[in-house]
Amino acid sequence: MKRIAIIILALIAQQSMAQIADDALMLSRYTYDGTARVTAMGGAFTALGGDLTSASLNPAGLGLYRSNDFSFSISGNMNRTDGTYLGNSNNTHHYRTIMPSFGVALSAPNIWNMDNNEGPKSYTFAIGYNQIHTFNRSFGLVGNNNNTSFLDMVLDDVNYYGIFVDTDVVYELNSNYTHDYLEQGYGATQEAYLTETGGIGEYYISGGANFNDKVYVGGTLGIQSVYYSRTFNYTETPTNEIALNYFDYQENITTRGVGLNAKIGFIYVPVYWSKIGISLHTPTSFQLTDDWSEDLSASIDYNDGPATNSWSEEYYVPEYEILSPMRLQAGVSFLVMRTALVSLDYEFVDYSTAQISSEEATFNDANNDISNFYEPTHSFRLGMEYKWNMMAFRAGGFYYDSPHQSGYPNVNNNRLGYTAGIGIRSGSFYFDMAYSQMNEDFKYSPYYYEQGEVESKSTRILGTIGFRF
Numbered sequence: 001m002k003r004i005a006i007i008i009l010a011l012i013a014q015q016s017m018a019q020i021a022d023d024a025l026m027l028s029r030y031t032y033d034g035t036a037r038v039t040a041m042g043g044a045f046t047a048l049g050g051d052l053t054s055a056s057l058n059p060a061g062l063g064l065y066r067s068n069d070f071s072f073s074i075s076g077n078m079n080r081t082d083g084t085y086l087g088n089s090n091n092t093h094h095y096r097t098i099m100p101s102f103g104v105a106l107s108a109p110n111i112w113n114m115d116n117n118e119g120p121k122s123y124t125f126a127i128g129y130n131q132i133h134t135f136n137r138s139f140g141l142v143g144n145n146n147n148t149s150f151l152d153m154v155l156d157d158v159n160y161y162g163i164f165v166d167t168d169v170v171y172e173l174n175s176n177y178t179h180d181y182l183e184q185g186y187g188a189t190q191e192a193y194l195t196e197t198g199g200i201g202e203y204y205i206s207g208g209a210n211f212n213d214k215v216y217v218g219g220t221l222g223i224q225s226v227y228y229s230r231t232f233n234y235t236e237t238p239t240n241e242i243a244l245n246y247f248d249y250q251e252n253i254t255t256r257g258v259g260l261n262a263k264i265g266f267i268y269v270p271v272y273w274s275k276i277g278i279s280l281h282t283p284t285s286f287q288l289t290d291d292w293s294e295d296l297s298a299s300i301d302y303n304d305g306p307a308t309n310s311w312s313e314e315y316y317v318p319e320y321e322i323l324s325p326m327r328l329q330a331g332v333s334f335l336v337m338r339t340a341l342v343s344l345d346y347e348f349v350d351y352s353t354a355q356i357s358s359e360e361a362t363f364n365d366a367n368n369d370i371s372n373f374y375e376p377t378h379s380f381r382l383g384m385e386y387k388w389n390m391m392a393f394r395a396g397g398f399y400y401d402s403p404h405q406s407g408y409p410n411v412n413n414n415r416l417g418y419t420a421g422i423g424i425r426s427g428s429f430y431f432d433m434a435y436s437q438m439n440e441d442f443k444y445s446p447y448y449y450e451q452g453e454v455e456s457k458s459t460r461i462l463g464t465i466g467f468r469f
Contacts, residue, residue: 021369024354025403027226027286028324031415032057033100033131035073036432036464040421041383042396044343046331047267047277052103055206056130058279058329059218060265062208065107065124071466072102077136078459085452086143094138100462103128120209132202135228138195141452146187148449150236151179167309169247169298184242191235192446198228216267224259224284234446245299257288273335281327290317320358325349345381351403373408377401392423409443409451428469434462
């Protein structure tokens, strides 16, 4: 059977506070994609420029252009996870190909400056797209459990999980809801799989200015596009002989929306071999909607024989808003022997300041959860580049601090990665390749009585083709 309904946001706010807090984090925690050059240097570009990714990192870097530029990138992403649950291990792989960046930068000298030596030396205007973050992850947890069941969580809120009542997986006995494990004994093989796809992309309109090769300023208007799809599939197969033979539950959530923000940046050149950069990203205001569906199939032995029951629910969640935290980035770069670059970035984000709101409901409890769950972070990026003739060799790394406060399961959910790449310049044409690997460990609960551990390794191979004209 299938039923379609509109979820009142107040119900979501009451039932799913922790999940809503996670969604606010999901839309705020970036790792930045962009061009192959920036990726190969670990994203450490706050004090560098001459690259279209600068529009989303530090728009002052656009002022370093001396010519026009057009480029586009293609990326192949692979995610491998190893999940440990109830003493058992399980690994999964997920692949995806995306276009993480494309755009054009147009640079021109300031005629007034040439005649009167006043104002900026040159201007640069840029328009394009940068992928801010890619959702590409799949993991599974499999184990045998003789102590608890997903159905124990269902009993804690039968109204919220009514689909289990509709299929007789949970039923009423002596005026109370119960399930077969409680009546006939625990024991089941549990399988939980979660797959995430989508991304946050930013369409930008940016400008930068060069003041006598000493000071560069820039600004960006960013319009972010959000598409996030999450599929959670959970199966329990009893290992004891009870009336329930199995149940298979699937939850699908798709989030779509747009966000708006602005960025300003500065780069100062105290000496020819060093640059200092700083950028400020305003909070992004997201307008979002969710499509949510549930499917449940269960096989049950009745007195008159076995039967398979199934039920589907489809929900539409009215529009709501998420305001992401402000970001502050600072960087310094050094030119070594006129052939090598070293760049270091620092990023500060206070994830506890994210906010959720809606005209349909209040989210005071969810916002309190965000304040209590998350905290300020201090993250770092490092990049190096060595040029030899028409070749460039690059390497880097990054460390993104865990936003979770101490005392919570994912307090050690740091993201650590390393990068490498190579570039070729021939006249106006250039081609860059990059390799990036990010590692993170986190804990995941298929239901709140049990918890698994996941080791995730995300690998990207990225290519950028560009032309200077």
